[in-house]
Amino acid sequence: MIEAREQNGNCSSSRSESNVASLESVNKNYGPIRALRGVNLAIRAGEIVALLGPNGAGKTTAVKLLLGLMPPNRGKVRVFGADPTNPENRMRTGAMLQVGRVPETLRVREHVDLFSSYYQKPMPAQDVLAASGLEKIAGRKYAELSGGQKQRVLFALAICGDPDLLFLDEPTVGLDVEARRLLWDEIRALVDRGKTVLLTTHYLQEADALADRVVVINQGEIIAEGTPTEIKVQTSGKKIRCITRINLQTLHQLPGVTEVKEDREAIEIHTSDAERVVRELLARDERLSGLEVTSAGLEEAFLALTRDSARNGDSD
Amino acid sequence: MSTASMTLTRSQMERSPIHTATIYLKETKYEFLKYLRVRMYTASVLSFPIMFYVLFGLVLNSHEAIAGTGLPTYLMATYGTFGVMGASLFGTAAGLASDRGLGWLQVKRASPMPPFAYFWAKVITSMIFSATIVLALFALGVEFGGVRMPPGKFAELFGVLVAGSLPFSAMGLALGYFTGPNSAPPMINLVYLPMSFCSGLWVPFMFLPHVLRQVALVLPPYHLSQLALSVVGAGAHESNATHWEVLIGFTMICLGMARIGFQRDQEKMYG
Numbered sequence: 001m002i003e004a005r006e007q008n009g010n011c012s013s014s015r016s017e018s019n020v021a022s023l024e025s026v027n028k029n030y031g032p033i034r035a036l037r038g039v040n041l042a043i044r045a046g047e048i049v050a051l052l053g054p055n056g057a058g059k060t061t062a063v064k065l066l067l068g069l070m071p072p073n074r075g076k077v078r079v080f081g082a083d084p085t086n087p088e089n090r091m092r093t094g095a096m097l098q099v100g101r102v103p104e105t106l107r108v109r110e111h112v113d114l115f116s117s118y119y120q121k122p123m124p125a126q127d128v129l130a131a132s133g134l135e136k137i138a139g140r141k142y143a144e145l146s147g148g149q150k151q152r153v154l155f156a157l158a159i160c161g162d163p164d165l166l167f168l169d170e171p172t173v174g175l176d177v178e179a180r181r182l183l184w185d186e187i188r189a190l191v192d193r194g195k196t197v198l199l200t201t202h203y204l205q206e207a208d209a210l211a212d213r214v215v216v217i218n219q220g221e222i223i224a225e226g227t228p229t230e231i232k233v234q235t236s237g238k239k240i241r242c243i244t245r246i247n248l249q250t251l252h253q254l255p256g257v258t259e260v261k262e263d264r265e266a267i268e269i270h271t272s273d274a275e276r277v278v279r280e281l282l283a284r285d286e287r288l289s290g291l292e293v294t295s296a297g298l299e300e301a302f303l304a305l306t307r308d309s310a311r312n313g314d315s316d
Numbered sequence: 317m318s319t320a321s322m323t324l325t326r327s328q329m330e331r332s333p334i335h336t337a338t339i340y341l342k343e344t345k346y347e348f349l350k351y352l353r354v355r356m357y358t359a360s361v362l363s364f365p366i367m368f369y370v371l372f373g374l375v376l377n378s379h380e381a382i383a384g385t386g387l388p389t390y391l392m393a394t395y396g397t398f399g400v401m402g403a404s405l406f407g408t409a410a411g412l413a414s415d416r417g418l419g420w421l422q423v424k425r426a427s428p429m430p431p432f433a434y435f436w437a438k439v440i441t442s443m444i445f446s447a448t449i450v451l452a453l454f455a456l457g458v459e460f461g462g463v464r465m466p467p468g469k470f471a472e473l474f475g476v477l478v479a480g481s482l483p484f485s486a487m488g489l490a491l492g493y494f495t496g497p498n499s500a501p502p503m504i505n506l507v508y509l510p511m512s513f514c515s516g517l518w519v520p521f522m523f524l525p526h527v528l529r530q531v532a533l534v535l536p537p538y539h540l541s542q543l544a545l546s547v548v549g550a551g552a553h554e555s556n557a558t559h560w561e562v563l564i565g566f567t568m569i570c571l572g573m574a575r576i577g578f579q580r581d582q583e584k585m586y587g
Binding site for chain 1: 335338346349354414417418425428
């Protein structure tokens with residue numbers, strides 16, 4: 001696990017100055033559920049950070065803490081060097097949250113008009129609609145929009161104040177491939193204009209496509225942090241398929257194995273260390289046949305990473 | 317980059333009074349439009365009191381009188397109370413419960429919206445719908461029920477009824493904080509309909525059974541309707557000071573409860 005020790009790190013002064021937002025040793029509980037455990041997260045000016053994790057990992061909780069929508073149980077939350085509930089911070093941040101229901105009888109243009117009015121120096125409405133791809137449907141009521149269009153309205157509300165810092169909580173969840181790519185382009189355009197963005201996602205692919213830095217979170221803990229390439233290396237799992245008589249119990253104990261499945265007459269093994277597993281397999285079963293090694297999908301690879309951390313966590 | 321804009325001073329971040337007023341105005345305008353376009357709201361909240369008034373005050377009993385006040389005039393006061401109560405409860409509670417439960421209020425809270433603007437918009441919108449109902453009843457009463465009063469009395473009745481929107485808006489905010497998106501409408505009806513009946517808003521108070529008349533004394537709509545009736549010369553019970561005191565006290569209790577709900581939400585927000 002990578003921990004950023006802001007207080008006594010040797011580069012702390014230069015780093016914390018450029019930190020736009022940070023969580024420092026933050027714990028957050030919902031009753032008995034520990035949503036975040038000792039989380040350290042720093043977002044620097046002008047970068048786009050992806051908080052990557054499965055559902056229920058604590059991504060949304062982290063965003064809500066940074067937005068000052070609720071306080072942490074322990075630790076410190078800072079945004080622009082101040083408490084996140086500071087009204088001036090709200091002027092400089094925009095947020096796209098997961099919403100169950102948006103007022104459906106208001107038109108797209110009206111939603112944008114209202115939210116723009118909250119800000120000191122909002123973007124012109126026409127620019128907001130253009131940047132969100134909503135120009136042609138500005139006169140439609142929210143209820144009449146498709147899923148992708150609805151997401152774009154929420155995106156428009158996040159950017160309409162021309163904020164310096166944007167929080168996008170699962171911006172592309174539930175979108176089809178085309179709608180997702182459209183939104184990606186819009187997010188990239190923000191960073192080109194010098195904005196700082198924290199986005200949460202459970203797609204490694206999305207983090208890879210957009211982020212300068214990926215922070216992987218699982219079960220309320222940060223388990224990895226790095227550039228998309230570094231994260232991909234850590235998650236470069238392989239799938240081995242073969243017909244063998246070695247029992248499942250033994251297979252589970254081979255190096256880096258995260259999952260063993262029976263698939264008709266063959267066995268499927270997911271591992272982060274394919275070479276060593278293959279060597280072991282061949283050494284232990286002379287009659288092994290039908291050997292295939294393929295790259296695991298990105299999602300499977302990510303699953304491997306989160307499981308590894310769960311295992312390490314148990315042995316700590 | 318954005319570090320340059322980090323040095324904005326406090327004064328640059330503070331809104332001018334005109335800007336703040338604009339926000340309140342827009343928030344109210346869109347809250348009003350939002351409800352105006354919901355057919356369920358306009359159909360039920362606006363048309364029920366008007367339909368009842370037409371039926372019971374104009375079509376059926378228009379030549380009767382209670383305590384010297386013609387029934388069309390008497391029922392203008394009581395159905396006015398009924399209409400104001402419905403518009404205010406539905407205008408605040410249903411929307412608040414849904415905004416809270418389904419995440420929209422969080423989006424608003426994460427924005428720089430002044431929190432009070434949100435509540436302001438709901439209360440003013442409820443008052444606008446209340447005023448619409450009252451004016452519609454006036455027009456019908458004058459045109460078809462032969463209601464005759466000096467203009468000053470109309471203005472007074474209008475003022476009392478529209479001010480009466482406040483206690484029920486406060487009650488709606490409290491209800492909105494303690495119900496969910498699905499439970500709010502039935503909960504409102506559970507409060508609204510029995511209270512209206514027991515307060516003598518449908519059937520004139522003196523025709524209610526004795527037990528119900530005792531219950532009515534603790535119900536806010538009873539007190540509002542008595543204030544309205546006293547304007548038209550038919551308030552035969554307690555002094556007006558008592559009615560005002562009960563309504564103000566009730567408003568305070570409801571606002572206190574809404575405040576508890578508001579703080580509870582600030583501290584822990586699930587989902």
